[in-house]
Amino acid sequence: MPTENIPDIIISRLPIYLRALQRFSEKGIQTTSSQELGERVGISAAQIRKDLSQFGEFGKQGTGYYIPFLMDKIRSILKVDRIWDVAIVGMGDVGHAVARYPGFSNRGFRVVMLFDASPEKIGQKVGDLDIKSIDNLVSEIRSAGVKIAMLSVPAASAQDVASKLVEGGVKAILNYAPISLAVPADVKVQYIDPSIGLQRMTYYLD
Amino acid sequence: MPTENIPDIIISRLPIYLRALQRFSEKGIQTTSSQELGERVGISAAQIRKDLSQFGEFGKQGTGYYIPFLMDKIRSILKVDRIWDVAIVGMGDVGHAVARYPGFSNRGFRVVMLFDASPEKIGQKVGDLDIKSIDNLVSEIRSAGVKIAMLSVPAASAQDVASKLVEGGVKAILNYAPISLAVPADVKVQYIDPSIGLQRMTYYLD
DNA sequence: CAATACTTGTGCCTGATTGCACAAAATCTT
DNA sequence: AAGATTTTGTGCAATCAGGCACAAGTATTG
Numbered sequence: 001m002p003t004e005n006i007p008d009i010i011i012s013r014l015p016i017y018l019r020a021l022q023r024f025s026e027k028g029i030q031t032t033s034s035q036e037l038g039e040r041v042g043i044s045a046a047q048i049r050k051d052l053s054q055f056g057e058f059g060k061q062g063t064g065y066y067i068p069f070l071m072d073k074i075r076s077i078l079k080v081d082r083i084w085d086v087a088i089v090g091m092g093d094v095g096h097a098v099a100r101y102p103g104f105s106n107r108g109f110r111v112v113m114l115f116d117a118s119p120e121k122i123g124q125k126v127g128d129l130d131i132k133s134i135d136n137l138v139s140e141i142r143s144a145g146v147k148i149a150m151l152s153v154p155a156a157s158a159q160d161v162a163s164k165l166v167e168g169g170v171k172a173i174l175n176y177a178p179i180s181l182a183v184p185a186d187v188k189v190q191y192i193d194p195s196i197g198l199q200r201m202t203y204y205l206d
Numbered sequence: 207m208p209t210e211n212i213p214d215i216i217i218s219r220l221p222i223y224l225r226a227l228q229r230f231s232e233k234g235i236q237t238t239s240s241q242e243l244g245e246r247v248g249i250s251a252a253q254i255r256k257d258l259s260q261f262g263e264f265g266k267q268g269t270g271y272y273i274p275f276l277m278d279k280i281r282s283i284l285k286v287d288r289i290w291d292v293a294i295v296g297m298g299d300v301g302h303a304v305a306r307y308p309g310f311s312n313r314g315f316r317v318v319m320l321f322d323a324s325p326e327k328i329g330q331k332v333g334d335l336d337i338k339s340i341d342n343l344v345s346e347i348r349s350a351g352v353k354i355a356m357l358s359v360p361a362a363s364a365q366d367v368a369s370k371l372v373e374g375g376v377k378a379i380l381n382y383a384p385i386s387l388a389v390p391a392d393v394k395v396q397y398i399d400p401s402i403g404l405q406r407m408t409y410y411l412d
Numbered sequence: 413c414a415a416t417a418c419t420t421g422t423g424c425c426t427g428a429t430t431g432c433a434c435a436a437a438a439t440c441t442t
Numbered sequence: 443a444a445g446a447t448t449t450t451g452t453g454c455a456a457t458c459a460g461g462c463a464c465a466a467g468t469a470t471t472g
Binding site for chain 2: 011012014015016018019020023040041042077078079080084086093094096097098100101103104107108109147148150155171172174178179180182188190191192193194195196197198199200201202203204205
């Protein structure tokens with residue numbers, strides 16, 4: 001890739017484009033334009049063209065973008081042209097729902113390990129995975145080479161577990177716990193907190 | 207509030223500050239500084255001071271911010287100094303996990319209605335709420351005055367349900383379905399898609 | 413009580429991000 | 443086949459956001 005130093009805000013939009021393209025594709029649509037895609041995802045056409053042009057020339061004047069080709073390109077940029085192994089830590093309601101979520105497999109991810117701290121959960125099956133003890137977290141993820149984890153433990157233990165994940169070599173954490181995590185600069189964190197999402201909207205309500 | 211036209215990006219940070227303050231408060235900490243809060247949430251101190259200064263002068267030189275006071279102010283700005291009724295539509299795994307999530311009640315929200323389309327789920331209880339038929343969605347939410355909904359139906363029906371929510375008077379949607387929604391300009395949408403979160407990080411992995 | 417340390421709110425500057433508009437290329441229409 | 447239409451990629455301008463640094467106010471220390 002001819003990438004120098006792409007702003008994070010551009011990277012953060014690419015998965016949205018990819019998701020929309022995937023839906024176009026499932027409907028049998030072969031081709032789209034920045035205009036059409038923009039209307040679909042609520043982003044200006046110029047923005048989309050400029051974002052994509054950071055990585056190459058993927059479109060054709062007069063025609064637009066050939067969807068399978070563009071999807072390949074974006075997948076390659078985002079490195080989801082492969083399957084990433086993911087561990088889930090914390091098998092409460094949220095962990096269970098995430099473990100059974102069917103939307104990972106066609107987007108580049110595979111859940112391969114489940115962990116929990118409570119003894120009565122250890123050994124239980126969720127799907128076809130056993131829940132393992134969090135005591136062995138560091139060594140298990142290290143030897144399995146897992147680089148991505150989803151964190152669905154209570155807020156009180158989230159920082160401790162996050163530090164263990166980092167110790168085990170994890171470089172990307174999707175954090176469902178309602179707390180900001182402190183991690184080294186080379187570790188990425190994305191936050192999922194429904195209350196934050198709701199509070200970002202109430203400001204605009206009457 | 208002396209608010210003119212505050213950028214959305216500032217609004218979007220306030221819930222993060224509030225969440226951190228809530229944790230300080232639970233630990234019995236009465237006072238903090240922009241410096242300390244910034245380190246906690248990973249945002250520069252200057253940024254925090256500038257954000258807060260948009261709404262008034264909440265701090266005191268030499269001392270910092272008195273946490274209960276600042277929390278009240280932010281809650282008031284975000285309009286979570288009250289309890290908002292929320293409906294959940296789609297009672298699959300995700301809907302169930304969200305319905306049972308304990309983190310809403312102390313952050314300004316109360317789940318009051320559950321809906322699903324499948325006949326065998328209708329009438330089932332989750333917590334102390336009955337699952338209602340989605341057929342009555344519009345009239346039920348309208349008569350209950352619900353303004354906020356969480357959408358956890360499959361992507362294929364998400365747009366249809368979202369339009370129904372809008373028809374019923376909903377002005378804020380927390381969308382768990384992996385699809386961009388088209389809604390009128392006065393309706394806010396926040397997206398929760400774990401695959402998007404993961405794909406925003408893989409770019410930075412080796 | 414004077415000197416020191418801490419911390420806010422903000423003016424200014426710099427850099428980042430977005431939108432506009434157009435040449436160039438491809439396609440479509442008559 | 444000529445003109446009209448569509449659409450990209452990009453240079454430029456304008457807006458937006460973030461960081462620096464400091465005066466002023468408050469607290470602490472000796």
